Amino acid sequence: MKPVQSPLMKVSTKAQTGIAGFDEITGGGLPHGRTTLLVGGPGSGKTVLALQILVHGAWECKEPGIFVAFEENSKRIVANAESFGWKLAELQRKKLFFMDIQPMPDLVQSGDFDFGGMLAALEAKSKETKARRIVFDALDVILTLLPDEAARRREIYRLHEWLLARELTGLITLKADEGYINAMSQSPFGFMHFIVDCTVLLSNSVILGVSQRNMRVQKYRGSSFDEDELPFVIGKNGFEVAAVHTPSRVDAEVTSERISSGVERLDTMLGGGYYRGASVLITGFSGTAKTTLSGAFADAACQRGERTLFVSFDSDGSEVIRNLASVGIRLDRYVKSGCLRMISARTITGSAETFLVRIKTLAKEHRARCLVIDPVSTWSKAGNALTARSVAERLIDWSKAGGTTLVCTSLLDEMSSQSEGSSSLQISKIADTWIHLNYLLQAGERNRGLSIIKSRGTAHSNQVRELILSDSGVTLTDTYTAGGEVLMGALRWQKERADRVANEVNEVAAKLKRVRLDAEEAELEVRVKSLQTELLAKQVEKELLIHTTESRKGEISQGLTRMEELRGADATKPDRK
Amino acid sequence: MGPMQQSRIGSEFAMRPKVIFKFRLYIAGDAPNSAQALANLTALCRAHFADRHEIEIVDVFREPKRALTDGIFMTPTLVKLAPSPVQMIVGTLSQTQIVLHALRLESVAP
Numbered sequence: 245m246k247p248v249q250s251p252l253m254k255v256s257t258k259a260q261t262g263i264a265g266f267d268e269i270t271g272g273g274l275p276h277g278r279t280t281l282l283v284g285g286p287g288s289g290k291t292v293l294a295l296q297i298l299v300h301g302a303w304e305c306k307e308p309g310i311f312v313a314f315e316e317n318s319k320r321i322v323a324n325a326e327s328f329g330w331k332l333a334e335l336q337r338k339k340l341f342f343m344d345i346q347p348m349p350d351l352v353q354s355g356d357f358d359f360g361g362m363l364a365a366l367e368a369k370s371k372e373t374k375a376r377r378i379v380f381d382a383l384d385v386i387l388t389l390l391p392d393e394a395a396r397r398r399e400i401y402r403l404h405e406w407l408l409a410r411e412l413t414g415l416i417t418l419k420a421d422e423g424y425i426n427a428m429s430q431s432p433f434g435f436m437h438f439i440v441d442c443t444v445l446l447s448n449s450v451i452l453g454v455s456q457r458n459m460r461v462q463k464y465r466g467s468s469f470d471e472d473e474l475p476f477v478i479g480k481n482g483f484e485v486a487a488v489h490t491p492s493r494v495d496a497e498v499t500s501e502r503i504s505s506g507v508e509r510l511d512t513m514l515g516g517g518y519y520r521g522a523s524v525l526i527t528g529f530s531g532t533a534k535t536t537l538s539g540a541f542a543d544a545a546c547q548r549g550e551r552t553l554f555v556s557f558d559s560d561g562s563e564v565i566r567n568l569a570s571v572g573i574r575l576d577r578y579v580k581s582g583c584l585r586m587i588s589a590r591t592i593t594g595s596a597e598t599f600l601v602r603i604k605t606l607a608k609e610h611r612a613r614c615l616v617i618d619p620v621s622t623w624s625k626a627g628n629a630l631t632a633r634s635v636a637e638r639l640i641d642w643s644k645a646g647g648t649t650l651v652c653t654s655l656l657d658e659m660s661s662q663s664e665g666s667s668s669l670q671i672s673k674i675a676d677t678w679i680h681l682n683y684l685l686q687a688g689e690r691n692r693g694l695s696i697i698k699s700r701g702t703a704h705s706n707q708v709r710e711l712i713l714s715d716s717g718v719t720l721t722d723t724y725t726a727g728g729e730v731l732m733g734a735l736r737w738q739k740e741r742a743d744r745v746a747n748e749v750n751e752v753a754a755k756l757k758r759v760r761l762d763a764e765e766a767e768l769e770v771r772v773k774s775l776q777t778e779l780l781a782k783q784v785e786k787e788l789l790i791h792t793t794e795s796r797k798g799e800i801s802q803g804l805t806r807m808e809e810l811r812g813a814d815a816t817k818p819d820r821k
Numbered sequence: 822m823g824p825m826q827q828s829r830i831g832s833e834f835a836m837r838p839k840v841i842f843k844f845r846l847y848i849a850g851d852a853p854n855s856a857q858a859l860a861n862l863t864a865l866c867r868a869h870f871a872d873r874h875e876i877e878i879v880d881v882f883r884e885p886k887r888a889l890t891d892g893i894f895m896t897p898t899l900v901k902l903a904p905s906p907v908q909m910i911v912g913t914l915s916q917t918q919i920v921l922h923a924l925r926l927e928s929v930a931p
Binding site: 348 | 828847848849850854855857858881882884885886888889892893894895896897898904909911912913914915916919920924929
């Protein structure tokens with residue numbers, strides 16, 4: 245692991261702990277060469293944390309360590325820590341040493357005493373081993389043996405002075421319950437808080453039956469630190485603190501590569517598919533085909549040969565495979581080939597933190613490039629309401645940092661929220677793409693509607709599409725919009741058929757009308773012709789008439805002249821030319 | 822080995838074979854409680870086992886490795902090595918009765 249360096253902090257002043265999250269909240273680790281107090285109730289993880297800091301120092305920082313065990317026998321401590329994979333047996337040869345200082349139960353004391361022997365023994369041991377880090381686990385066990393408060397103060401002072409003089413990074417753990425932590429300065433060892441440079445509190449509470457572990461750095465001299473109480477888990481590799489702002493978040497690589505969602509039309513709607521490394525949220529009520537949609541994604545990923553992890557909280561992995569096979573998504577072959585790993589997480593109980601850590605571990609083990617979590621809303625179940633959101637956030641941060649494409653589904657509670665997507669986790673806000681599935685209840689039918697509520701950095705269709713599941717797969721269809729209403733399912737089909745019939749009728753009617761018009765036109769043409777003929781006849785008749793009239797006039801005038809001539813009439817009649 | 826103080830008070834004058842009480846006292850330099858324990862132990866031995874005891878004194882600050890190998894973390898610590906069983910008591914040894922009881926010496930102390 246690389247040292248986490250805050251630009252303001254010199255590295256030498258911090259003793260790196262190697263604990264994910266802890267180095268971030270303390271700006272690099274424990275105060276180097278100083279003493280830190282670690283307080284927590286029974287079973288809060290003090291010993292594990294302390295041991296892990298020594299292990300990290302020994303393996304990674306060239307700082308051998310001594311573990312002084314006051315309560316638990318060192319053999320038991322080593323045995324208990326076996327599962328973390330710290331290779332303690334190997335470490336114990338040269339870099340990590342245990343000192344058992346468990347007071348015998350039958351110890352008899354008469355009068356005052358001190359820990360001169362212990363300091364002398366530590367002196368010898370630390371010289372011999374060149375130790376730089378020392379843990380005093382459960383110092384309270386021997387402090388309580390001292391006869392009075394003054395003696396306790398004296399011994400704590402001596403121990404502290406001894407550590408400071410040798411510039412050893414000390415970590416003292418103390419058992420204490422909640423009440424103690426709240427009334428720290430009044431407690432028997434309260435005075436320790438004033439002399440140490442750093443105080444870390446661990447608490448372990450049970451909320452609605454779910455164990456929640458929290459850590460808080462209460463004081464840190466000469467350094468800035470995250471003052472909030474942060475959840476932590478003791479996972480497969482030891483401690484992990486849920487620091488939200490991990491540096492990796494900033495450096496997350498952004499890619500514009502698109503990968504298929506497994507549904508062709510959805511890819512089109514999204515302008516090419518999901519972005520690689522994006523986080524996709526699919527919300528919807530129970531039965532809206534959320535699992536199917538995420539299954540389609542897993543199928544597409546495996547087809548591309550990308551290792552995929554499918555975490556199912558609802559049902560068994562084999563059940564999911566069977567159910568998906570019924571809609572033409574055949575995942576069993578990829579499980580066989582090892583490309584796909586199905587995890588049934590129904591049996592995992594515990595806090596949201598636990599889920600996150602397990603999923604991370606599993607994803608790392610599988611080297612998954614695509615991750616499906618179905619549904620992520622399980623996390624917000626009883627007892628996890630407070631932490632689930634930050635867990636979901638960190639899940640997204642984490643997957644982004646690793647370039648893993650994440651598809652989560654989230655079950656909406658039909659009773660609590662009809663408004664789409666008011667998921668209790670509110671991860672819709674931080675997810676990159678948010679697809680909402682809904683039922684449209686019309687005419688005695690439920691049909692599935694799909695809409696893209698948001699998709700960052702992507703032009704996406706704003707239309708609701710109907711999601712159709714068949715044994716050949718998942719398809720999307722345009723919905724039928726009529727009169728401002730969206731129709732789906734049988735209604736859409738009916739409407740479409742009705743439209744087809746109406747179209748045919750219209751066509752026939754149009755044809756008929758054309759024929760009729762043709763006939764009328766022809767008729768009119770005939771009439772026009774006959775009228776034209778008639779017109780011609782009239783014209784001829786008219787000409788003829790004119791002609792006859794004129795010739796008759798001529799005849800008459802000629803006749804008159806003739807008559808006059810014949811009669812010898814007077815030529816001076818004024819009215820005649 | 823660092824300096825070791827051994828006192829054999831009166832054992833060479835023993836007329837008959839008798840039980841020798843062997844003690845080892847771990848002290849931490851000149852810490853007041855260590856000095857007090859040494860004084861108390863000497864007085865107790867003088868009173869009860871006048872000529873039949875041996876006291877070995879180990880200063881853990883001078884011999885830190887002894888503290889480590891002997892597993893002595895609290896000082897002063899008195900170990901009764903003989904007669905068996907080995908017994909241990911921590912502190913200034915200020916209450917004689919508790920000390921005698923803890924070291925199972927009540928019966929042998931006159």
